[in-house]
Amino acid sequence: MKISTLCIWVVILLCFKGLPTLGQSVTINPSGISPLTPRLSNEAILALPNPQTGDLAYDLTFLCLRVYNGSEWLCSYQDPDNIVPDMALLATTGGTGGSSPNGMATDAVGNIYITGYFSGNATFDNISKTALGYDDIFIAKYNKNGKVLWVQTAGGTSEEHGRDIALDENGNLYITGSFNGTTTFGSTNKTSAGGTDIFIAKYDTSGAFKWVRTFGSTGNDVGNSITVYNNTNIYTAGYFNGEVNFEESPSTSNGGSDIFLLKCTPAGNSVWVQTAGGSGNDQALDVYAESSGAGITGYFYGTASFGTEARISAGGTDMFFAIYNHEGDMNILQTAGGPGADAGQSLAILSFFGSNYYVTGYFSGTATFADKTATSSGGRDIFMAIYTSSFSDPLQLLKTAGGSSDDQGEKIIMNEIGNNFYVAGKFSRAFSIDNLNKSSNYDSNIFIAQFYMNGHINWLKTASSSNVIEVQDVAIDAADNLLVTGYFFNSARFGNFRKTSAGNSDTFLLKLK
Known part of the structure; x- marks a missing residue:
């Protein structure tokens, strides 16, 4: 016995x-x-x-x-009727300096690709990288569980930032951002014309470098966003100063920084460029493409020309979004704002039955969106607007959220079947969306919210930091999970997870399912 x-x-x-x-x-x-x-x-x-x-x-x-x-x-703590998803911390990246992700994309089998920049030494899972100068570009590939498969870097002795990443149907990666001085991409060296210059680089799915194209002037020029449509149309958006040769003939800004939308082939050859702006500083912050064309959103200040149309901001910067067909003709232009600072941060387009345009960003004070007016609760507040292609009644829905401090929407994305969209951004201390309220003991917090396509909120999740936490990008994987990336300083709380940064800012990767 x-x-x-x-x-x-x-x-x-x-x-x-x-x-x-x-x-x-x-x-x-x-x-x-x-x-x-x-x-x-x-x-x-x-x-x-x-x-x-x-x-x-x-x-x-x-x-x-x-x-x-x-x-x-x-x-075990989940109500069977509760629709709020679980949050998992898939990965973090940190080291002696700082790291910040700026763009993220996924492929058909669930792999995750992130670009951004790092300084000093950074460890990606079990892969260590050392920056050549102040900030270097990184491109990292993760599997669906957050394990790092490979990391590529590009850099020089100055500041180089990866701003956004997109994939074509063959798994090729397209990166945009900015570089300063002489920078090495693969085996190719590029030297900026003066300040920071725009770059577009292509890598294959295994991380092998293919080509890089650069555009710049003696001022500062930056590629902020990139997207691929139908495997053949590569669209990049951002801003430029002075004279830049996007094509054979140069484009010249009207004063400060001007907006650009550039269409390229998969080989990196320019097809056309459209520019917009005035004597103030104007930027495109996001680009999105679908069957009818490409859309951009951002902000402008003062009087700005968009093709043959001129718009005047109401005081500070105003939000805009513009839709171009694939030949480069502008079909739609909408602006919104008031005397404070207002900007469109992110754009998504739904074109199942006609086209609807989903925009998020921030506004200050009292701002006018088409026939609707909104007033912020304190500093900056979040807005989510749904526009149609109708000229007589373009604004279908306006929803705002915020508290007594600065809050803003950073990214918007819709799922593959088009029945939900997600908004991610940041808030301070407390804010509310519809009947959902969130509060925090910290000044720096992020939120992730799911909405039905009519704008009704479904659920709301948050994460907090004792110092700083920011959302930089979102993506949806092949299993319809929402992925969120960003950075944090010091200690941070992600649902059930607690994490402390290794140096300055650390990169995080979250999955919600």
């Missing part, structure tokens, strides 16, 4: 030791000992064969005990 009991305990201890890697529970017969609870990744739990109602498993991805209810694995 004693020997039998001892054997049972030996088996139990061996099972506990092996639980992190075993994808199964353990039953000991005929003693009737209860099944042990395995500790598995979320992916391994979902792959368990023939789960039974009441089965338990500890989720190492989302840090919760899950119970199988007969149809799905629910977190």
Whole structure:
């Protein structure tokens, strides 16, 4: 009897030791000992064969005990009727300096690609990189579970930033951003014309460098956003100062920085460029392309010309969005604003039954959006606007959110089937959207919200930092999970996860499902 009991305990201890890697529970017969609870990744739990109602498993991805209810694995603290998703911290990147992601994209099998910049030494999982100068560009590929597959860098002795990334259907990567001085991309050296210059670079899915094109003047020129449509149309948007040769003939800004939208081929050859602006500083911050053309959003100051149309800001900077067909003709222009600072930060287009245009950003004080007026609660407030292509009644919906401090929408994206859209941004201390209220003990917080296409909010999630936390980009993977990337200083809280930055700013990657 004693020997039998001892054997049972030996088996139990061996099972506990092996639980992190075993994808199964353990039953000991005929003693009737209860099944042990395995500790598995979320992916391994979902792959368990023939789960039974009441089965338990500890989720190492989302840090919760899950119970199988007969149809799905629910977190033990989760109401079966609760629609708010779980949040997982897939990865962080940090080192002696700082790192900041700026753009993110996913491929058809769930791999994740992020570009941004880092300084000093940075560790991406088990891959370490050292910047050549102050800031260097990085491009990192992760699998769907957040494991780093490869990292490529580009840089020189000055500041080089990756601003955005896009993929074509073959898995090729297109990066845009800015560089200063002499910078090495793969085996190619490029030297800026004066200040920062725009670059567009292409890499294949394994990270091999293909080509780089640069555009610049003696002033500062930056590529802020890039997108690919139909595998053949590469659109880049940003701003430039002075005279820049985007094509054979130069484009010249009207005063300060001007807006540009550049169309290129997959080989990097310019097809056409459209510019807009006036004597003030004007920028395109985001570009989005679909079947009818390409859209850009950003801000302008003073009097600005968009093709044959001139617009005057109401006081400070005003928000704009403009839609161009694939030949470069502008079809739609909308502006909004008031005496304060207003900007469009991100744009998405839905074109199932006619075209609807979804824009998020920020406004200050009282701002006018078509036939509607909104007043901020304090400093900057978040806006989400849905426009149509109608000239007589263009604004379908305006929704605002905010508190007594500065809050702003940073990114907007819609899922593949077009029944939900997501907005991510930042808030200070407290804010509300519709009937959902959020408060924090910290000044720096981020939010992620899901909306139905009619603008009704579905759920709201937040994360906080004791110093600074920012959302930089969002993406939706092949399994319809929402991915969020950004950076944080010092300690940060992401749902059940706590993390402290290794140096200055650290990059984070979240998954919500």
